[in-house]
Amino acid sequence: MDLETFRQESQSDFPTNKKLKDRLRRLKPKDLDLRFAENHEEVFQEIDCLDCANCCKTTSPIFLQTDIDRIAKVFRMKPSQFIDEYLQRDEEGDFVLRSSPCPFLGVDNKCLVYEDRPKACREYPHTNRKNMAGILNLSLKNTLICPAVHKIFRQIEKEYRK
Template sequence: MLPVNLKDFDKKVAENKSKLRRFLTKVEKNPPRHLDKIADQINTEVWQEVDCLSCANCCKKMSPTFTSKDLKRISAHLNMTEEEFRDKWLEYDKKDKDWMNKTQPCQFLDLKTNMCSIYEVRPADCSGFPHLNKKKMVDYIHVHKQNIQYCPATYKMVEKLSERAAAGAKASRERKEREA
Protein backbone atom coordinates (compact mmCIF):
# COMPACT_ATOMS: atom_id res chain seq x y z
CA MET A 1 0.00 0.00 0.00
CA LEU A 2 1.48 3.31 -1.08
CA PRO A 3 0.92 6.56 0.79
CA VAL A 4 -1.51 8.97 -0.83
CA ASN A 5 0.12 11.90 -2.64
CA LEU A 6 -2.53 14.64 -2.35
CA LYS A 7 -0.96 16.81 -5.08
CA ASP A 8 -1.15 13.93 -7.56
CA PHE A 9 -4.65 13.11 -6.35
CA ASP A 10 -5.84 16.71 -6.83
CA LYS A 11 -4.40 16.69 -10.35
CA LYS A 12 -6.20 13.43 -11.23
CA VAL A 13 -9.45 14.82 -9.82
CA ALA A 14 -9.12 18.00 -11.88
CA GLU A 15 -8.61 15.90 -15.03
CA ASN A 16 -11.29 13.27 -14.45
CA LYS A 17 -13.95 14.53 -12.03
CA SER A 18 -16.50 15.47 -14.71
CA LYS A 19 -16.06 12.18 -16.56
CA LEU A 20 -16.44 10.13 -13.38
CA ARG A 21 -19.52 12.11 -12.30
CA ARG A 22 -21.13 11.55 -15.70
CA PHE A 23 -20.38 7.84 -15.38
CA LEU A 24 -22.01 7.76 -11.92
CA THR A 25 -25.09 9.52 -13.30
CA LYS A 26 -25.41 6.79 -15.97
CA VAL A 27 -25.03 4.09 -13.31
CA GLU A 28 -27.64 5.79 -11.15
CA LYS A 29 -30.13 5.91 -14.03
CA ASN A 30 -29.39 2.40 -15.31
CA PRO A 31 -27.58 0.30 -12.69
CA PRO A 32 -25.72 -2.70 -14.11
CA ARG A 33 -26.71 -6.17 -12.96
CA HIS A 34 -24.94 -7.24 -9.79
CA LEU A 35 -23.79 -3.66 -9.05
CA ASP A 36 -23.66 -4.28 -5.30
CA LYS A 37 -21.60 -7.45 -5.72
CA ILE A 38 -19.16 -5.69 -8.07
CA ALA A 39 -18.91 -2.70 -5.72
CA ASP A 40 -18.20 -5.04 -2.80
CA GLN A 41 -15.35 -6.68 -4.73
CA ILE A 42 -13.91 -3.30 -5.68
CA ASN A 43 -14.24 -2.08 -2.08
CA THR A 44 -11.94 -4.92 -0.97
CA GLU A 45 -9.39 -4.05 -3.67
CA VAL A 46 -9.47 -0.33 -2.87
CA TRP A 47 -8.60 -0.83 0.80
CA GLN A 48 -5.56 -2.88 -0.20
CA GLU A 49 -4.33 0.16 -2.15
CA VAL A 50 -5.35 3.23 -0.12
CA ASP A 51 -3.89 4.21 3.25
CA CYS A 52 -6.24 6.65 4.98
CA LEU A 53 -3.65 7.71 7.54
CA SER A 54 -1.37 8.96 4.77
CA CYS A 55 -4.21 11.15 3.50
CA ALA A 56 -6.86 12.41 5.96
CA ASN A 57 -8.15 14.66 3.18
CA CYS A 58 -11.71 14.12 4.41
CA CYS A 59 -10.77 15.59 7.80
CA LYS A 60 -8.84 18.41 6.16
CA LYS A 61 -11.44 19.53 3.61
CA MET A 62 -14.84 18.25 4.72
CA SER A 63 -17.02 18.43 7.80
CA PRO A 64 -19.08 15.59 9.16
CA THR A 65 -22.63 16.23 10.25
CA PHE A 66 -23.10 15.75 13.98
CA THR A 67 -26.26 13.90 15.02
CA SER A 68 -27.84 14.40 18.43
CA LYS A 69 -26.34 11.02 19.47
CA ASP A 70 -22.91 12.22 18.30
CA LEU A 71 -23.27 15.43 20.29
CA LYS A 72 -24.18 13.54 23.48
CA ARG A 73 -21.40 10.96 23.08
CA ILE A 74 -18.59 13.33 22.10
CA SER A 75 -19.43 16.08 24.60
CA ALA A 76 -19.57 13.49 27.43
CA HIS A 77 -16.21 12.10 26.29
CA LEU A 78 -14.75 15.61 26.44
CA ASN A 79 -16.40 16.36 29.81
CA MET A 80 -18.39 19.21 28.28
CA THR A 81 -22.06 19.99 28.02
CA GLU A 82 -23.57 19.64 24.57
CA GLU A 83 -24.08 23.40 24.50
CA GLU A 84 -20.41 24.05 25.36
CA PHE A 85 -19.33 21.61 22.65
CA ARG A 86 -21.57 23.21 20.01
CA ASP A 87 -20.56 26.74 20.99
CA LYS A 88 -16.88 25.94 20.88
CA TRP A 89 -16.63 23.90 17.68
CA LEU A 90 -19.83 23.72 15.67
CA GLU A 91 -22.13 25.86 13.57
CA TYR A 92 -25.68 25.14 12.50
CA ASP A 93 -26.33 24.87 8.77
CA LYS A 94 -29.85 26.26 8.47
CA LYS A 95 -30.29 25.03 4.89
CA ASP A 96 -29.47 21.38 5.63
CA LYS A 97 -30.45 21.59 9.32
CA ASP A 98 -27.15 20.00 10.38
CA TRP A 99 -24.50 20.71 12.98
CA MET A 100 -21.09 20.96 11.30
CA ASN A 101 -17.53 22.01 12.16
CA LYS A 102 -16.82 25.74 12.21
CA THR A 103 -13.35 25.24 10.82
CA GLN A 104 -11.32 23.05 8.52
CA PRO A 105 -9.29 21.01 9.02
CA CYS A 106 -11.29 19.27 11.72
CA GLN A 107 -10.37 20.41 15.21
CA PHE A 108 -9.88 16.78 16.25
CA LEU A 109 -7.35 15.94 13.53
CA ASP A 110 -3.71 15.75 14.58
CA LEU A 111 -2.03 17.17 11.48
CA LYS A 112 1.31 15.49 12.29
CA THR A 113 -0.08 11.96 12.46
CA ASN A 114 -3.38 12.34 10.53
CA MET A 115 -5.06 10.64 13.47
CA CYS A 116 -8.34 11.60 15.12
CA SER A 117 -8.11 12.53 18.78
CA ILE A 118 -11.70 11.35 19.37
CA TYR A 119 -11.56 8.31 17.10
CA GLU A 120 -13.29 5.98 19.55
CA VAL A 121 -16.30 8.36 19.82
CA ARG A 122 -16.10 10.07 16.41
CA PRO A 123 -19.30 11.10 14.62
CA ALA A 124 -21.25 8.37 12.84
CA ASP A 125 -20.65 10.28 9.60
CA CYS A 126 -16.90 9.81 10.08
CA SER A 127 -17.09 6.16 11.09
CA GLY A 128 -19.05 5.32 7.94
CA PHE A 129 -16.98 7.44 5.58
CA PRO A 130 -16.47 7.05 2.64
CA HIS A 131 -19.59 4.85 2.46
CA LEU A 132 -18.17 2.48 -0.16
CA ASN A 133 -19.67 -0.69 1.25
CA LYS A 134 -23.28 0.31 1.65
CA LYS A 135 -25.62 -2.52 0.70
CA LYS A 136 -27.43 -0.63 -2.06
CA MET A 137 -24.75 1.32 -3.88
CA VAL A 138 -27.22 3.05 -6.17
CA ASP A 139 -28.66 4.84 -3.10
CA TYR A 140 -25.21 6.35 -2.37
CA ILE A 141 -24.20 7.47 -5.85
CA HIS A 142 -25.01 11.10 -5.02
CA VAL A 143 -22.57 10.79 -2.08
CA HIS A 144 -19.86 9.25 -4.28
CA LYS A 145 -20.29 12.08 -6.82
CA GLN A 146 -19.34 14.52 -4.08
CA ASN A 147 -16.66 12.42 -2.42
CA ILE A 148 -14.57 11.63 -5.51
CA GLN A 149 -13.00 15.07 -5.19
CA TYR A 150 -12.04 14.57 -1.54
CA CYS A 151 -11.40 10.87 -1.02
CA PRO A 152 -8.81 8.84 -2.93
CA ALA A 153 -10.61 5.62 -1.95
CA THR A 154 -13.89 6.85 -3.45
CA TYR A 155 -12.07 8.11 -6.53
CA LYS A 156 -10.34 4.75 -6.98
CA MET A 157 -13.60 2.84 -6.45
CA VAL A 158 -15.43 4.87 -9.11
CA GLU A 159 -12.44 4.66 -11.47
CA LYS A 160 -12.33 0.85 -11.11
CA LEU A 161 -16.07 0.58 -11.57
CA SER A 162 -15.85 2.70 -14.72
CA GLU A 163 -12.99 0.56 -16.08
CA ARG A 164 -14.95 -2.64 -15.44
CA ALA A 165 -18.05 -1.21 -17.10
CA ALA A 166 -15.99 -0.22 -20.16
CA ALA A 167 -14.35 -3.66 -20.32
CA GLY A 168 -17.76 -5.32 -20.00
CA ALA A 169 -19.21 -3.16 -22.77
CA LYS A 170 -16.25 -3.96 -25.03
CA ALA A 171 -16.59 -7.69 -24.39
CA SER A 172 -20.30 -7.48 -25.16
CA ARG A 173 -19.65 -5.65 -28.47
CA GLU A 174 -16.99 -8.21 -29.46
CA ARG A 175 -19.35 -11.08 -28.63
CA LYS A 176 -22.08 -9.54 -30.78
CA GLU A 177 -19.63 -9.03 -33.65
CA ARG A 178 -18.56 -12.69 -33.51
CA GLU A 179 -22.18 -13.82 -33.49
CA ALA A 180 -23.05 -11.63 -36.50
Protein backbone atom coordinates in the same frame (compact mmCIF):
# COMPACT_ATOMS: atom_id res chain seq x y z
CA MET B 1 -0.07 10.59 -0.63
CA ASP B 2 0.45 13.68 -2.74
CA LEU B 3 -2.84 15.50 -2.27
CA GLU B 4 -2.10 18.14 -4.91
CA THR B 5 -1.60 15.47 -7.59
CA PHE B 6 -4.76 13.73 -6.37
CA ARG B 7 -6.70 17.00 -6.53
CA GLN B 8 -5.63 17.60 -10.14
CA GLU B 9 -6.34 14.01 -11.23
CA SER B 10 -9.72 13.85 -9.51
CA GLN B 11 -10.83 17.15 -11.06
CA SER B 12 -9.62 16.01 -14.47
CA ASP B 13 -11.51 12.71 -14.12
CA PHE B 14 -14.69 14.31 -12.76
CA PRO B 15 -16.55 14.58 -16.12
CA THR B 16 -15.84 10.89 -16.83
CA ASN B 17 -16.91 9.95 -13.31
CA LYS B 18 -20.11 11.96 -13.73
CA LYS B 19 -20.95 10.02 -16.90
CA LEU B 20 -20.13 6.77 -15.11
CA LYS B 21 -22.45 7.71 -12.24
CA ASP B 22 -25.28 8.20 -14.75
CA ARG B 23 -24.57 4.78 -16.30
CA LEU B 24 -24.42 3.14 -12.88
CA ARG B 25 -27.97 4.29 -12.16
CA ARG B 26 -29.14 1.73 -14.74
CA LEU B 27 -27.76 -1.21 -12.75
CA LYS B 28 -29.92 -3.29 -10.46
CA PRO B 29 -29.43 -2.01 -6.89
CA LYS B 30 -27.95 -5.32 -5.68
CA ASP B 31 -25.50 -5.39 -8.60
CA LEU B 32 -24.45 -1.82 -7.90
CA ASP B 33 -23.94 -2.55 -4.19
CA LEU B 34 -21.88 -5.64 -5.03
CA ARG B 35 -19.72 -3.79 -7.56
CA PHE B 36 -18.90 -1.06 -5.03
CA ALA B 37 -18.35 -3.50 -2.15
CA GLU B 38 -15.90 -5.63 -4.14
CA ASN B 39 -13.92 -2.61 -5.30
CA HIS B 40 -14.04 -1.11 -1.79
CA GLU B 41 -12.39 -4.22 -0.33
CA GLU B 42 -9.70 -4.27 -3.01
CA VAL B 43 -8.88 -0.55 -2.84
CA PHE B 44 -8.70 -0.43 0.96
CA GLN B 45 -6.14 -3.21 0.94
CA GLU B 46 -3.86 -0.73 -0.85
CA ILE B 47 -4.88 2.63 0.60
CA ASP B 48 -4.30 3.65 4.20
CA CYS B 49 -6.48 6.55 5.34
CA LEU B 50 -3.74 7.69 7.72
CA ASP B 51 -1.55 8.53 4.71
CA CYS B 52 -4.13 11.05 3.55
CA ALA B 53 -6.89 12.19 5.94
CA ASN B 54 -8.10 14.57 3.21
CA CYS B 55 -11.68 14.07 4.36
CA CYS B 56 -10.74 15.34 7.83
CA LYS B 57 -8.75 18.20 6.35
CA THR B 58 -11.37 19.50 3.93
CA THR B 59 -14.92 18.51 4.90
CA SER B 60 -17.11 18.10 7.93
CA PRO B 61 -19.26 15.17 8.87
CA ILE B 62 -22.80 15.72 10.03
CA PHE B 63 -22.95 15.45 13.82
CA LEU B 64 -26.07 13.71 15.12
CA GLN B 65 -27.23 14.51 18.63
CA THR B 66 -25.95 11.11 19.80
CA ASP B 67 -22.51 12.00 18.36
CA ILE B 68 -22.55 15.36 20.13
CA ASP B 69 -23.53 13.81 23.45
CA ARG B 70 -20.87 11.10 23.18
CA ILE B 71 -17.98 13.38 22.18
CA ALA B 72 -18.97 16.10 24.67
CA LYS B 73 -18.73 13.44 27.38
CA VAL B 74 -15.17 12.62 26.25
CA PHE B 75 -14.22 16.27 26.78
CA ARG B 76 -16.23 16.49 30.00
CA MET B 77 -18.37 19.21 28.45
CA LYS B 78 -22.07 19.78 28.28
CA PRO B 79 -23.44 19.09 24.80
CA SER B 80 -24.40 22.77 24.50
CA GLN B 81 -20.78 23.79 25.27
CA PHE B 82 -19.50 21.34 22.65
CA ILE B 83 -21.88 22.80 20.08
CA ASP B 84 -20.89 26.36 20.93
CA GLU B 85 -17.19 25.61 20.69
CA TYR B 86 -16.99 23.28 17.69
CA LEU B 87 -20.19 23.23 15.64
CA GLN B 88 -22.53 25.32 13.52
CA ARG B 89 -25.65 24.59 11.50
CA ASP B 90 -25.31 24.18 7.73
CA GLU B 91 -27.82 25.14 5.03
CA GLU B 92 -29.87 22.00 5.72
CA GLY B 93 -29.92 22.66 9.46
CA ASP B 94 -27.45 19.88 10.32
CA PHE B 95 -24.66 20.32 12.83
CA VAL B 96 -21.22 20.45 11.15
CA LEU B 97 -17.78 21.62 12.22
CA ARG B 98 -17.14 25.36 12.36
CA SER B 99 -13.79 25.00 10.64
CA SER B 100 -11.51 22.67 8.79
CA PRO B 101 -9.30 20.84 9.21
CA CYS B 102 -11.19 18.92 11.87
CA PRO B 103 -10.07 20.10 15.31
CA PHE B 104 -9.78 16.45 16.37
CA LEU B 105 -7.25 15.58 13.65
CA GLY B 106 -3.76 15.02 15.02
CA VAL B 107 -0.55 15.97 13.21
CA ASP B 108 -0.05 12.26 12.52
CA ASN B 109 -3.46 12.16 10.74
CA LYS B 110 -4.93 10.15 13.62
CA CYS B 111 -8.29 11.09 15.06
CA LEU B 112 -8.12 12.22 18.66
CA VAL B 113 -11.68 10.97 19.26
CA TYR B 114 -11.46 7.89 17.01
CA GLU B 115 -13.31 5.51 19.33
CA ASP B 116 -16.08 8.08 19.78
CA ARG B 117 -16.06 9.68 16.31
CA PRO B 118 -19.33 10.65 14.61
CA LYS B 119 -21.36 8.03 12.77
CA ALA B 120 -20.66 9.80 9.47
CA CYS B 121 -16.91 9.39 10.05
CA ARG B 122 -17.32 5.72 10.97
CA GLU B 123 -19.13 5.06 7.70
CA TYR B 124 -17.02 7.25 5.40
CA PRO B 125 -16.50 6.96 2.46
CA HIS B 126 -19.77 4.99 2.28
CA THR B 127 -18.61 2.76 -0.58
CA ASN B 128 -19.31 -0.57 1.12
CA ARG B 129 -22.90 -0.07 2.15
CA LYS B 130 -26.30 -1.12 0.90
CA ASN B 131 -28.31 1.15 -1.39
CA MET B 132 -25.42 2.77 -3.23
CA ALA B 133 -28.00 3.95 -5.78
CA GLY B 134 -29.31 6.34 -3.14
CA ILE B 135 -25.92 7.97 -2.59
CA LEU B 136 -24.39 8.00 -6.06
CA ASN B 137 -24.38 11.82 -6.10
CA LEU B 138 -22.56 11.89 -2.75
CA SER B 139 -20.12 9.24 -3.99
CA LEU B 140 -19.40 11.31 -7.08
CA LYS B 141 -18.61 14.33 -4.85
CA ASN B 142 -16.40 12.10 -2.73
CA THR B 143 -14.25 11.28 -5.78
CA LEU B 144 -12.90 14.82 -5.30
CA ILE B 145 -12.18 14.29 -1.59
CA CYS B 146 -11.16 10.68 -1.10
CA PRO B 147 -8.45 8.98 -3.18
CA ALA B 148 -10.05 5.61 -2.42
CA VAL B 149 -13.42 6.65 -3.86
CA HIS B 150 -11.65 8.12 -6.87
CA LYS B 151 -9.84 4.82 -7.39
CA ILE B 152 -13.05 2.82 -6.97
CA PHE B 153 -14.69 4.90 -9.71
CA ARG B 154 -11.62 4.41 -11.93
CA GLN B 155 -11.77 0.63 -11.45
CA ILE B 156 -15.48 0.47 -12.16
CA GLU B 157 -14.94 2.59 -15.27
CA LYS B 158 -12.29 0.09 -16.46
CA GLU B 159 -14.76 -2.77 -15.93
CA TYR B 160 -17.27 -0.91 -18.11
CA ARG B 161 -14.74 -0.54 -20.93
CA LYS B 162 -14.10 -4.29 -21.13
